[in-house]
Amino acid sequence: MYLTAMRRADAGDYGALGELIARAMEDNLNRFIVPNVAGPVRMVPLAALADDEFTVQALRQAAQRGRLSAVQGADGVWRSSKKSVEAYRASKHKRSPKKSGA
CATH class of the missing domain: 1.10.1660 (Multidrug-efflux Transporter Regulator; Chain: A; Domain 2)
Known part of the structure; x- marks a missing residue:
């Protein structure tokens, strides 16, 4: 999935790579940041x-x-x-x- 997104980005289509990065950021926020900030x-x-x-x-x-x-x-x-x-x-x-x- 990552390699496919990178290949598409190399060809000028950044959507898949952007979505991959956004999902990874959201997952990390939910797993690591939110639980430690929330009471x-x-x-x-x-x-x-x-x-x-x-x-x-x-x-x-x-x-x-x-x-x-x-x-x-x-x-x-x-x-x-x-x-x-x-x-x-x-x-x-x-x-x-x-x-x-x-």
Whole structure:
């Protein structure tokens, strides 16, 4: 993808390379800058909260199932907070008590 974008840029078409750079910048902002600037309860895109344990897809599924406190904006982007992800992380490793038959 990168090489194709570079070849196209060499031929005078800079669109693909510009998009590649813009996406990389947005991903880095969401993964590294936003989480460190936002407080623990500030709502940020799930991409800013993903880590080695929870991918963006896993967090989205948890939000859709109601297990992670999150909201989906009018732009379609799911947002949550560090505090909510930590609460989800703590609850995920606890088993709910089994119901006994009466």
